Amino acid sequence: MELDAVRTSYRRWAPVYDATFGAITGVGRRRAVAHVNTREGRVLEVGVGTGLALPSYAGHLEVTGIDFSEEMLAKARARVEARGLTHVRELRQMDARTLDFPDASFGTVVAMYLVSVVPEPERVVAEMARVCRPGGEVLIVGHFARDRGALALLERAFAPLANVIGWHSDFEKSRVLGCPLLKVAEERVLPPFGMFTFLRMIRLAG
Numbered sequence: 001m002e003l004d005a006v007r008t009s010y011r012r013w014a015p016v017y018d019a020t021f022g023a024i025t026g027v028g029r030r031r032a033v034a035h036v037n038t039r040e041g042r043v044l045e046v047g048v049g050t051g052l053a054l055p056s057y058a059g060h061l062e063v064t065g066i067d068f069s070e071e072m073l074a075k076a077r078a079r080v081e082a083r084g085l086t087h088v089r090e091l092r093q094m095d096a097r098t099l100d101f102p103d104a105s106f107g108t109v110v111a112m113y114l115v116s117v118v119p120e121p122e123r124v125v126a127e128m129a130r131v132c133r134p135g136g137e138v139l140i141v142g143h144f145a146r147d148r149g150a151l152a153l154l155e156r157a158f159a160p161l162a163n164v165i166g167w168h169s170d171f172e173k174s175r176v177l178g179c180p181l182l183k184v185a186e187e188r189v190l191p192p193f194g195m196f197t198f199l200r201m202i203r204l205a206g
Contacts, residue, residue: 025113025141028190029053032112032141032198036061039137041107046096046128047114051076051088059087064106066094068118097123104133112141113196116171122178129181132203138182140199141190144173173197181206 029052036043037058045053048065049072057063065088067073073091080088094100096111097120109128115121128138176199177184186200 028141028196029112032139033057036108036110039108043108044106046111048076051079054079054085054088055083057087061087063088064090066092068095099127099131101131103130105131107133107136110139115140115142115176121175125176125179129179129203134203134205136203138201138203140176141196143196144171
């Protein structure tokens with residue numbers, strides 16, 4: 001997707017995101033955050049959106065969130081203020097392809113339902129690996145294209161509408177698996193209907 005299409009799409013989605021796509025992805029988001037909560041230190045959520053996950057992070061973590069959409073971030077900031085989420089240290093507008101953080105800044109970097117909606121997802125994953133410390137974890141939750149079945153047919157049918165619906169329905173998992181600094185440690189299918197996948201990757205030294 002082009003950056004202007006992302007901006008337009010999420011300006012359109014921001015007012016209704018929580019009640020629509022946010023509701024569909026709730027179970028997967030909660031399971032991913034439950035894993036993050038077993039860890040320590042600094043966490044970066046890339047594509048924090050309206051901040052749906054922020055109240056669920058454990059208080060012992062130091063959470064930073066970034067998003068390209070100012071409209072989404074406005075809702076995330078309001079959520080942090082309304083809920084008094086002191087573990088959320090910073091929310092910043094940023095392009096995920098060029099993260100404005102030093103190397104090895106975070107012990108955990110997580111992107112939920114992001115990689116299929118951004119331009120150049122390979123660059124985004126490389127940046128996530130760069131800012132993760134060696135031995136840390138990069139977590140990705142998203143929808144990946146199927147090879148066969150009725151859902152595969154639907155994915156291909158909706159693929160030309162990516163700039164309208166705001167995500168690539170036929171996004172290939174291989175596009176997030178090519179970073180040499182990351183090794184897949186776990187892969188799990190998530191509800192609803194096995195539509196989404198949880199990937200846990202270890203940041204290698206180098």
